[in-house]
Amino acid sequence: MHKGLTIAGGALTGIFLVLTIIGTVITGSAGEELENIDDDPSPYYIVSENGSASFTYIDADLQGSSAFEVLLTLDYVDYDEDGFVDNCRNYTISVIDEDGVDVTENVTESPYSKECRYDQFYAEDPMHNGMVGAAFVCETYDKSVRNDCTINDKFTVSVLDENNVSVDFTLFDYDAYMIMLIEEGIGAGGALVGGIGLASVGCCMIPIGLILLIIGLVLPGPQQPQMMGGPMPMVSSMPVNQGVVPMQTPVQLTTQAPLSGGATASEVPDMVSAYTNQFSEPPTE
Structure with missing residues (x-):
């Protein structure tokens, strides 16, 4: 059901129905007034x-x-x-x-x-x-x-x-009598025409309201927009550095020749110094 069209159609139908009823009432009342106009000429008679x-x-x-x-x-x-x-x-x-x-x-x-x-x-x-x-x-x-x-x-x-x-004899003020009839007729006739027009407009427009109402009931309502993909990941409240493995300074390893049996660290000759001295001295003849 299309909610907007349904509401609009129902509202228009109700409004035009009310206008039709009002126009009908006005028409009936004006018709009665037109029929009941006091056309008695005696008030306009002058008796000699x-x-x-x-x-x-x-x-x-x-x-x-x-x-x-x-x-x-x-x-x-x-x-x-x-x-x-x-x-x-x-x-x-x-x-x-x-x-x-x-x-x-x-x-x-x-x-x-x-x-x-x-x-x-x-x-x-x-x-x-x-x-x-x-x-x-x-x-x-x-x-x-x-x-x-x-x-x-x-x-x-x-x-x-x-x-x-x-x-x-009787002297009849025909002009005054006719003016009275015309004024009364215009008043009642104007109301009659207005009532007929109002009822006609309301009656003719009711089908439009009904059509909108039916269309609103038949048509589906507007689709709700859907979320694309999965749910958004939750933002962690963990500290920025939490879970990050700290980098360690690499340990410099020094290759050391194995100690001979019975030798201690203090008795191990400095192999690097001996090697250096060998190539720094001039060869002997």
């Missing part, structure tokens, strides 16, 4: 009193604003099939600024003539709660229309029926 309602035009992001919608409670039907909700266009809608000037023509232009248009989506859309969009005030997001609405301008909307009798 005695046939009139006021609002202040704002544009927080300065990118233009979707219109304030004038919603009438009518039967959402189109029996004559002219593309408009029946009886919707029998109502008169007017808009007055804070100076009391009628600015209806300047602030109620809408694209595609959406006023009172019959649309099955609107009929079933809980955002409008079955009411009919009879007018759209201060639509500035769509650049194809021109409405003279300035930030912080105050307007009062009123509705009269065909008999010039005031009719109550």
Whole structure:
């Protein structure tokens, strides 16, 4: 077993498994948040009193604003099939600024003539709660229309029926409602995407950790280095000169003629001296 690869493979497998679990939990939580976004439009409704309602035009992001919608409670039907909700266009809608000037023509232009248009989506859309969009005030997001609405301008909307009798209605701040939905959706959607990405990375990387783990279990571990030759000789603690045979001075031997019987050392003639004297004297005639 290769210990290093085994440990690395086990650690990576554990880490990626934890990431997968965390990503799955985040994904589930974000999915529930996305499904449970509070899309109730009623906090963005301004209910009229005695046939009139006021609002202040704002544009927080300065990118233009979707219109304030004038919603009438009518039967959402189109029996004559002219593309408009029946009886919707029998109502008169007017808009007055804070100076009391009628600015209806300047602030109620809408694209595609959406006023009172019959649309099955609107009929079933809980955002409008079955009411009919009879007018759209201060639509500035769509650049194809021109409405003279300035930030912080105050307007009062009123509705009269065909008999010039005031009719109550609902003014819907559609722009603020959509901003809320987008912000909530981005928050939950971002968490959802992050959770899915984290779980996907962890799930895809787990096999790599398992492969390393298996390789580590199969491969042999590194070999230990072996000693070359026999064991190192022990260094003796004996003195340097111990065991060394001392050299002796050779003994000079002197050859001495054997003594004749009965002679003593003192009576033995000096043979060397006699020999020397023999050759040092001149011969006699």
